[in-house]
Amino acid sequence: MQQTIQQKKFSQYLHNDHLVEMPYDQELMLKNQALQSYAHDQHWPASCRPVIPSPRPRQYRTLSKRAIVGHGEKILWQRAGSRDQSDRRLEAEGHGALYDFILSFLAKPGYRELTKHVNYVILRGGYETFCVILNVDQMNNVVVRKCKLLAEHLQQADLGVSAAFIYFDPSRSEYYLESERPPAAVNYKKLFGSQLLQLGIRGIKLVYEATAFSQINQSILPAFIDAAEKMLRPQPEQRLIDLYCGYGFFSHLLAERYAEVWGVDVNSEAIKSARLNQKRLHPDRRMHFQALAIDGRVVRRGLPKMDGRREVMVLDPPYQGTEGAVIPALAERCAERVLHIFCNIDRVQTELAQWQDHGYRVRAIQPLDLFPATAHIEILALMER
Structure with missing residues (x-):
């Protein structure tokens, strides 16, 4: 019996699959x-x-990602990962509107060549400004040109986007910023904005690459x-x-x-x-x-x-x-x-x-x-x- 207890995972002690529905004091x-x-x-x-x-007990996640499902104009976002990690209520305010904006372009016939090569769209940054990463499995001229065109629309929109990148991931890896890539391949291209993201704590501004790990x-x-x-x-x-x-x-x-x-x-x-x-x-x-x-x-x-x-x-x-x-x-x-x-x-x-x-x-x-x-x-x- 003792061995069985010790093998239980912490999640089994919570006895609740709906923490997001709870008042935060009750969750704590x-x-x-x-x-x-x-x-x-x-x-x-x-x-x-x-x-x-x-x-921030909700809308705290400064990193999120979406995959595309469907074809042509009938495409939808699919959140990757388990429900508790990807619930829209946990993502930073502004992510939802930004995903909707991007999808409105990817659903157009003129973007079809890009859409079929998008592994994920990733948003990260802070709570007021965002970085968009287009994770694709092809880095050809058409894909790059359409990414640049989409980036121009992102710059013009009032959605808090401060930078955008293409990330080449031919393996379609589940972990979307680390994959096995051909060594000679171009795997990371800035579309606009700063190459570095910023994090301010205690009056100190730390910088890091858009593909580097940072707490969400x-x-x-x-x-x-x-x-x-x-x-x-x-x-x-x-x-x-x-x-x-x-x-x-x-x-x-x-x-x-x-x-x-x-x-x-x-x-x-x-x-x-x-x-x-x-x-x-x-x-x-x-x-x-x-x-x-x-x-x-x-x-x-x-x-x-x-x-x-x-x-x-x-x-x-x-x-x-x-x-x-x-x-x-x-x-x-x-x-x-x-x-x-x-x-x-x-x-x-x-x-x-x-x-x-x-x-x-x-x-x-x-x-x-x-x-x-x-x-x-x-x-x-x-x-x-």
Whole structure:
């Protein structure tokens, strides 16, 4: 019986498939109750704090995508992904009108050649201005010409579009901005606007490529960085190791609190943005960013030499969690504090157990409602030696 309980996923504890229909205070109460039961059954090694709520419980998603179904003038948008992740009520205000505008052109006979090659239309950016990405499986002259024509209409429309791009994805990959592409192929073309998107937090403007990862709920990011900073308790003589750093969200927002920062991410475009942010924001600080796959070998050979400097770590891995040898290799560095962030709550117990096996104690567990109206909860877990 115990084994069966431990295998239950967190979503099974919510007992509700209609979170989007609930008042937000009721949703938070349900999530807090489910978290306490789940943490108890999973034998989490520290008590679970109350969930930090999202300032925007609905219309918070700054990234959405649509695929096209149908033929000719009888075409419709089809939301990709599960219902709770793609409900229109969760997307930023303005996405719906923008999709309707784009569809009005793609349904015209003159756009038929483009329409049949569109994998997805992706919207991202902020809550007031948007970037349009046309993900296509062909990059021929007709497709490019029609994309440019559509882009001209987007520029003229009063819909908040600040930039547009073509993204070449011949494999029609499910994850629409990462696919196997011919190395020599042109895969990314700006139609208009800035090459970079912007994110403003604490009076700091971070920039990143339109194809780079960024959290979709921008409204909660100030609370996210505040929680991380309080848990880490930065000291000016410490070095910060930021793994899976992306464009440097933690690195740059916490840079002034540390003597030195090292960031590592597998995505070379994200690292390029992290370095650009350093030049813009912290040109005189000791900061190093590397594009490397994060595994045990890289942790042992690619990070700075252990020279006696006091060290703390932040790691925010993807949904599938860390590669098997990463945590043991990181533990060898004997960092004073480690903040391990989980976007997959069902990975928490397994990976915290690895830290415990290597001499760390779990001091605090802080949930964050990064994805309201869904069963996904972000977890910040603090470990100390």
